[in-house]
Amino acid sequence: MPATPLTPPVARPLKRPVQARARFTVQTIYDGLVRIWLRDGPDAVTMKAIAAETGFAVGTLYDYFPNRAALLSGYVRHCIDDLIRRLEADAAAEPDLPWAPRIVRLVRMTCGQDGAAPCFDHDMLMVEHAIAEEKHHRRAYEELSAAWLRILEATPGRPAGIDDAAIRAAFLTVLGTRRYVLLVEPTTAEVGDWAGRLERMCLGALAG
Known part of the structure; x- marks a missing residue:
């Protein structure tokens, strides 16, 4: 019998980018994530911080990632x-x-x-x-x-x-x-x- 997960399932991205514009947006979000991660540490990676880093509205991030x-x-x-x-x-x-x-x-x-x-x-x-x-x-x-x-x-x-x-x-x-x-x-x-x-x-x- 498989072990019971210790935590609830993690939310997944809402969609995978297909169109060129969507791929660019998601790549820019990932690039911003990495810059904050390396510069300020993992705990500094928040949706608000990435929005500020990339210049996207917070709502744009939520179009792809619920959290x-x-x-x-x-x-x-x-x-x-x-x-x-x-x-x-x-x-x-x-x-x-x-x-x-x-x-x-x-x-x-x-x-x-x-x-x-x-x-x-x-x-x-x-x-x-x-x-x-x-x-x-x-x-x-x-x-x-x-x-x-x-x-x-x-x-x-x-x-x-x-x-x-x-x-x-x-x-x-x-x-x-x-x-x-x-x-x-x-x-x-x-x-x-x-x-x-x-x-x-x-x-x-x-x-x-």
């Missing part, structure tokens, strides 16, 4: 969507990249070490623990691992004997250790060493 928790939930989902988009865009930009360099790219980007990832730090991980349900973690795993599988299916030079289970295991290793790195907050030098060693581990497991 602060829904806004944070939307931002967490945005980080996942952004990673999938960047992984697939990188693969599309260089479809003939050989197997080993592609593994390195996947690991580096999934680790958040490519210099293009949205802000997601220790405090955001703690917020995610409070707002995400088991089904959301499962969906993130399925969508991200599926992106790895799609990209590597189209990558030339796959070694014999490397099956989908091996790729999923490597992906889980990368994602799991990234989350633990966020939890324990090692130094910048330690993070760089971890990322490099993880790339070599995955190359050893998937490229022979």
Whole structure:
């Protein structure tokens, strides 16, 4: 029997942006959230503060997010969507990249070490623990691992004997250790060493 949730379900964003103007509005809201988060701390992130930061009316924020928790939930989902988009865009930009360099790219980007990832730090991980349900973690795993599988299916030079289970295991290793790195907050030098060693581990497991 599943455990009873300790808190009521968190409100979700009212809608996902589809039109260009809506996407711009939501991205601007997220950008304002991050600026306040980094400058003033997590507790300073309020709907009123983001409205002042972005120049939007408070009512505009409520068109997309019913409350602060829904806004944070939307931002967490945005980080996942952004990673999938960047992984697939990188693969599309260089479809003939050989197997080993592609593994390195996947690991580096999934680790958040490519210099293009949205802000997601220790405090955001703690917020995610409070707002995400088991089904959301499962969906993130399925969508991200599926992106790895799609990209590597189209990558030339796959070694014999490397099956989908091996790729999923490597992906889980990368994602799991990234989350633990966020939890324990090692130094910048330690993070760089971890990322490099993880790339070599995955190359050893998937490229022979």
